[in-house]
C-alpha cells in the first residue's frame with residue numbers, strides 16, 4: 001500500500017538503482033579533475049558506473065585482461081541496467097609506452113582510436129543492445145585535458 005505522506009512509490013525506484021552508463025578510463029591521475037567535468041558535461045555524474053584500468057580500451061585487446069573488463073560491463077548491465085558504455089583512452093598513456101613511443105601525434109591517435117574501435121566492436125558483439133561511445137582525452141600543457149569524440 002502506498003503512503004503518500006512518505007513519498008509513495010519513489011522507494012521502488014530507488015531500490016532498483018539503475019544508471020545510464022558504464023565509463024571506462026585509465027588510472028592516470030592527470031585525468032583527475034577533467035574526468036569529473038567530462039562526466040558533468042555528458043550528464044553522467046551520479047548516473048554511471050566508473051571503471052578505472054591502466055590503458056582503458058587497451059585491456060580489450062589484451063587476452064589476459066579482456067575477461068576482467070568484459071565482466072565489469074556484464075555486472076554493470078545486470079545490476080544497474082546500463083544502456084551505454086563510454087570508453088576513454090588518453091594521449092601520453094604509460095600503458096601504451098607514453099607519447100615518445102610514437103613517431104607522431106597522428107600515429108599515436110591512430111593506435112588509440114584503433115583500440116577504441118576494436119573494443120567497441122567486441123562489446124557490441126557480446127551485448128548487442130549496448131551503445132558504445134569512444135573518446136580520446138588529450139593531455140595538454142598546464143594540466144589541461146581536452147576531450148575528443150572518436151567517430152565510429
Ligand SMILES: [Zn+2]
Nearest residue numbers: 026028093094
Ligand atoms: Zn593511461
